[in-house]
Amino acid sequence: MKVKFRIRRFNPEVDKKPYWGEYTLDNVEPTDRILELLHRVKWEQDGTLTLRRSCAHGVCGSDAVRINGVNKLACKVLVKTLDLKDGGQVQVEPILGLPVVKDLVVDFEPFFDHYRTVMPYFMPATPRPGDGRERRQSPEDRARFDDTTKCILCACCTTSCPSFWASGEYVGPAAIVNAHRFIFDSRDGATQERLNILSEESGVWRCRTIFNCTPACPREIEVTRAIGEVKLAIQRNGR
């Protein structure tokens, strides 16, 4: 089938302001991924079209974009899921709330800065076991934080969050998800420090439970639920 692409373009070296570029592709298969089609536009029609990508199957978190107004990984969206007619149109633009570098590429630094503020690393509660072996953890304790270990830092959640759009100071759901992964790990001993960080001005209380983030997550992490659990832990002073 034929598909029209409407892509938000901006190259700061030549453009004064962003514009919509239009491209038509023939021979599109219903099983084609949007990433492949963006590649076809870039490779066959206009090499200046710029995007990030790597794994092409939804696990590296490189290619978060807005497809028809919804945050998605371009490599995880198949044409057939968009309900297009022959000649139908797909709109692709950069995710919102992070500065655009060029075309679909945004500046991820503010996003990673927020991530780094929540101590996203293991702070062991106990010394290394004397027998030189692993720390033990029951399957139940391990299951407690399984969901939030899946995060690939793609920013789909944070850049769909109205509170983040309103203020870039807000650490955003992705950072909270990553804090959750450690706060609820029975082996970790820095729960209180993380809860203190997240109870600051820029922390969890900026979340108004608008739920945009959860459906945006390509890893199907229950983002809002994780945020709720962190809020509760702050109120309880511990996990």
Next chain:
Amino acid sequence: MDVKTHQFDVVVIGAGGAGMMAALYASRGAKTAVISKLYPTRSHTGTAQGGIGAALANLDEDHWEWHAFDTVKGGDYLTDQNAAETLAREAIDAVIELELMGLPFDRNPDGTISQRRFGGHTNNQTKKPVRRACHAADRTGHMILQTLYQNCIKEKVTFFDEYQAIDLITNNGKACGVAAVCIDDGEIHVFHAKAICFATGGWGRLWETTSNAHSLTGDGPALVWRAGLPLQDMEFFQFHPTGLYPVGLLITEAVRGEGGVLINDKGERFMERYAPTIKDLASRDVVARSIYLEVQAGRGIGGKRYVHLDVRPETVNRYLAEAGEDRRVDADYILSKLPDITDFCHTYLGIDPTKSPIPIQPTAHYGMGGIPTDLNAAVLSSGAGTVVPGLYAAGEVACVSVHGANRLGTNSLTDLIVFGRKAGKAMADYARQADFVPLPTNPAGKIIAEIERIRKSSGKTKPYMIRQEMQKVMMDHVSVFREAPGLQKALDTVRELKSRYQDDLAVDDRGMRFNTDLLEAWELGCMLDLAEITTLSAMERKESRGGHSREDYPKRDDVNFLVHTMAYPEKGGIRIAHDRAVDLSLGYQPAERVY
């Protein structure tokens, strides 16, 4: 063009598992920087699914010696046995170190790290599969990558994210720097260093059907080659038996580890014929060839080029019962052990693997060859074992050679951690006693000229045309089965593509900012170099061994070819020599490989 210069004791190129492990260790003793063309968490290590191999013996009796032997046998005896020993011995401690860094492994009821079966990993006495693959669901690589990045943040490792290395700078045979382009603004930076480590991962994008990321274009080996250094065993590239049909993305061996079986169009579990003892869990090369043969014999599903991987509970349980095992599985168990696989099948094919079989075909997966190194990750300049001062390599890009002619599943992640750590330690030690080798004058002059040539190129051939042709010819003639005429055709085509790349390239984007058009074109140049070296290496190995199967030389030939291939750059061409001996120090004599 303005060039910015930085100075570090140690520079690591690549921020996957190997690069970050090396950086963590190096930065404890030396001023270290990591350069990566991707954000570290985007590295391909994150896609590794099934597990990391180590003889922890948490569930079954196991010993590092068994792991070492399996590695040697899996590698069809081309594996250096001292390297297999290092890998298997140090794996145990390396996996425990990951756990102590916080990695959330799946757990056994007693709280220890959970382990499962994987192809080629056996109890050496009974020859039955052993549970050795430590895992975190089917996203073990993701957990490793995240855990290492988290620890790098904790230890304040310096990163240059989205900087692409484009040249290795040497002076009098010593490595002294790296030229890199800052992708964001296009500026060229020179990193002056005492020690440099390549950890740039694989090059599966040489082939049409691959499990590898778009970024895996072999930049590392190409840079080392262009600096006048050899590459080893490049003909050995693993085709993983179970790539999702038709997209090629990987369906982990853990599916078979959990009980999944391969089925042909007649409903036969055909691996019973090819590997009577461990069947579907035979080495990857064996399984990939078996699938090809089934397809060739017209037993692909509906006559097409794929077979089925069946992990429906009723199928798994039927074969478990047949094998006299007590274990039974249900759909929830499969889902909990293989959540990502389930998601891939759902997203890309719209099927539920607990209800329908998964269509699969072999897919280009892993480079056993690469930059030759010794056991401490130091790069070699010859088969005789001469070391290049200041130069290191670790991870998939390196050829220690621990994987020989065919890598066992779960051994790559182990390799990253064990040899990444060794590289980090060795570089910190080296930096402590060595002085900076001065940079040559105008160190980036040549590479800037090459980059500008590509930026301004105004021919008629777009990079994708050349890339697609290369990928197709490599897939047709330099994949699971090879023979002389096909290899010759591939070589001719690649050489012709190289000349078009030189003379007729067309790049649209002439800007400085985030110019991925330019960088993709530059990466294509790396791939063309590696395609030529791979094909020539394959032509010169006139035997079949592991991942290299010659239809015209179907037997393994230990008299002439129990030796590594070295490709040397010479007078603008390639010289193939078989001059690096295989280490046999564990005393495992080459035997026929039966599974």
